[in-house]
Amino acid sequence: NVRLLDRLSSRRAVVGTLYLTATHVIFVENGSETRKETWVLHSQISSIEKQATTATGCPLLIRCKNFQVIQLVIPQERDCHDVYISLIRLARPVKYEELYCFSFNPKLDKKEREQGWKLVDLNEEYNRMGVPNNYWQISDVNRDYGVCDSYPTEVYVPKSATAHIIVGSSKFRSRRRFPALSYYCKSNNASICRSSQPLSGFSARCLEDEQMLQAIRKANPGSDFIYVVDTRPKLNAMANRAAGKGYENEDNYSNIKFQFIGIENIHVMRNSLQKMLEVCELKSPSMSDFLWGLENSGWLKHIKAIMDAGIFIAKAVAEEGVSVLVHCSDGWDRTAQVCSVASLLLDPYYRTMKGFMVLIEKDWVSFGHKFNHRYGNLDGDPKEISPVIDQFIECVWQLMEQFPCAFEFNERFLIHIQHHIYSCQFGNFLCNSQKERRELKIKERTYSLWAHLWKNRADYLNPLYRPDHSQSQGTLHPQIAPCNFLYKFWSGMYNRFEKGLHPRQSVTDYLMAVKEETQQLEEELEVLQERLANLQKSQSGNNKVKSKQQDQSKQFGLYTSNNSLANTPQEYSNDLKSFPSRSPSQGDEDSALILTQDNLKSSDPDLSANSDQESGVEDLSCRSPSGGGCLPSEDSGKDSDEAVFLAG
């Protein structure tokens, strides 16, 4: 008899049963025929809060990393405490082996699993970019992670950079993360390289590091300098000098132009997100509360800073033809954000579904972005946690809003990737580096998210994408000023589970359904034409066409269900609640009046259709998140092992 409260409206609560399993928290509604279920993966839980016991029971607040907030009321204080203690333990595994991906089994055979891991191949990607070539080569200097344990074994470096130079440079860089190739622009030889900060202190120099940067410049014969972009605020970089770290001195390096781009550090970002989520959680905030809170959180400012850095680099590479070396402190957070935003702007390939997977694999996974620490997969230092890749994903969404036809994938694709970065259901984002993943034998023991997304790619297509559109080609040039490029609050992500806040009719889903139907029509047209030809030719045989006609009527049925959306009024006024809808003086007539009202309500189509609107359920079914059934329903059995909630 646990009650699940609706955050938006305290009036709505459902009673059900709470189950804890090894991997999930499951809430099943009592009573109603649907027995609706809410599933939450333990790894998604970011915090659990036990609140003061009230007359009705003991409230438990569960906040999830995918921005779901679940409020439960458990009748017995003791039960609540037990659940609380268990969840605290379950939500903070200490060993990788406890994570869901090691028990998750999508019923694929070994070969399929291996195929899945081969979907994204970075060697292929570098070849696509055009390396190795006359200027760039693959280096095996890090083959046993001997030089840098957070780098991949295979890195691309300028041809003129010898092993001696690389090793020398690595010793002069934080955590030995030496400059390596992130993106190469075939058309003009300009490149984006990445590294960590130099250990320059106040005056230290390193000949090999200087030679390394020189080599990068030489690899782009069209330009006589390179940009060195330090993505930190200048003050932070200067403070690092006192610790023997710092930034490049333009006097020591020949032909560099040095540039600070003030992106704040992970701690600032963590607090900023925290503040923004508090705003999202406000109960019926006023417009000023919301806008003021949003501004005060600084979140959109940070998103803009990252985007501006990406725009700067993309411009340097595409328009000036100048190579860029990007670093921050360790070169695995801000550097990853900025390099991947720049790549996305520069190369239309990364705006395709496959290309986007490759991009994350290249700039984040392979270059040692510390997924485990940042997203708290294992119990660890809370100060290491920060929404670094979330910010990158939001940058992509903001770009999608500005360039609606430029991306092959849709918003749902981004949201599901974000979800799985935290879910630990697939092995892709485990650990902090390639080295650790190899040691854990991730590829043999877990499945790849990319294969899973690829299999369901029909659900992630942007219906407006056309490869021949101008936005789908070449470099994207976003505007910079906020009045030209409106950075918006992404309610689809941060209020993802408050379905009532989202547009009730999704243009994307609608267009996807139309396109789906179009495709069927195309096929049918072909069949019909063939039949007609046959019929006219032979003028014999008596086949019937009825089956096809039935198909068609089914399609139309789906349309209407797409349109008749769950919808009820919100609490528009507090006055109304307290108002007795019948007059107290009317005595006898009362009951009759109640009846008429009840009749009215139960016969009301939009009221009865309303049921799934505000339960805040997990809809990761990758099938039809709108609940409208407008998407092709494939074999429903296949996906059910996932953390899905099936509304039926």
Place this chain on the structure above:
Amino acid sequence: MEFAELIKTPRADNVVLHRPFHLAVEGTLCLTGHHLIFSSRRQDNAEELWLLHSHIDSIDKRFVGSLGTIVIKCKDLRIIQLDIPGMEECLNIASSIEALSTLDSVTLMYPFFYRPMFEVLEDGWSSFLLEQEFELLSSVTNEWRLSCVNKEFSVCPSYPPVVIVPKCVDDDALRKVALFRHGGRFPVLSYYHKKNGMAMLRSSQPLTGTNGRRCKEDEKLVNATLRSGRRGFVIDTRPLHVAQQARAKGGGFEQEVHYPQWRRIHKYIERFNILQESFIKLVEACNDQSHNMDRWLSKLEASNWLTHIKELLTAACLAAQCIDREGASVLVHGSEGTDSTLQVTSLAQIILDPRCRTIRGFEALIVREWLQAGHPFQQRCAQSAYSNSKQKWEAPVFLLFLDCVWQIHRQFACSFEFNEQFLIMLFEHAYASQFGTFLGNSENERAKLKLPQKTMSLWSWVNRPEEMSKFQNPLYEANSLVIWPSVAPQSLQLWEGVFLRWNRPSKFLEEAEKERIHIIKYNKELQAKVNALRRRLAELEAQEEEEAQE
């Protein structure tokens, strides 16, 4: 008066036109009585810009040496800049534009001179008559009647000659009620909810004054709309204290003692001068080219525009909720009943009535709830967000309404027959137009100006098939349900289509819209083809069967 007297320099050459996101163009500038015309005759892309003088909100001039620069700020929020060589020419042109764009007399406005180049298929002046509306109503209920009590505009100068009132109230009673309501705006039917027979009335505030005057006829009129034993809601668009203060000036509100079956709910919808300030601040923020995110958000917040949107939508939803969910009749009023009242009643109808979400239905709504209902368009829309002069009648009341419609449209993208462009077009024409539709402040004034005889109606133009096609929403599928929008701050957005229209590159968004249209069109074509083939096939097969049977 001859316009020629105002035009000191009718033409200037070598003028350079600057617009955001366009390359500067050199060309010739001409002034006529009603237009500013810029034409460039370059061989590669000749282009012309025609701008109505009445479209100009403000004009600034400055000089660098003998090169003058005129910055023209338009009522649709566009800003253009003209570089004019020669100080005298520039000064002359600037002062001419200033004079021509601020003509006092309505009859000098362009609609009186405009000669349409298109064939009129249907006279828009008679497209939406209240009589037609009443006919529809009579088919479902006989509780209402048309009253011609205001035939000479003598009972209420801001009402149309005919209104719909409860059948049981006669014209004499109406005259008495009119005396009890501000400006004579007695309660009339605004909307009848067929689903449950509930009515939405609108009026102005009752003139109770400090000593609690009452009017038996008024009470009888509003009670006539209630089902026996049921209550109604009065939605007062002012907060309680403002309503109370109004009593000192002879105004007031319905007191429980005299209206025991009605429950009053006070909402806070801002009045026009506050809205105008908010509008000006918002447009300032939207034109700020600085790159700073914080300043943008705090300016957006400080403008309060989105707060007004939220309050207004909430009030409209509440009215709709009372009618549809509580099964109660509703009376809406503020003070005069010509601004916030109309915003609420018209938005509530969009939520409740699927017909108002069609193009014709929406036009009818604007005619009924805004033009005939006496929203003083000419006063409110005389100036837009750039005007420096502090006249106190201007206010973006209608724009705020359109913005709310856009917000609902965004949330229910498939439920409206019209698209965003349709709303933007209405915004433009309300502020400056070649058509007479939005001239005057009431039907009374329009009749005196003989607008239907002397000017062309906007609807005559819009409802032509070739124009209409530009305003159709490709995603539209009739939705017969009540649509309840979310009014949470997360669900409300700045209307970029109006406020950032000239500051953002539109190319990509236009491409997206084209693609949407293409997807739907292609689908429909295929459907038609498949259906035709199916029929053909069925015929052939039937033939064959017959042959086989023979």
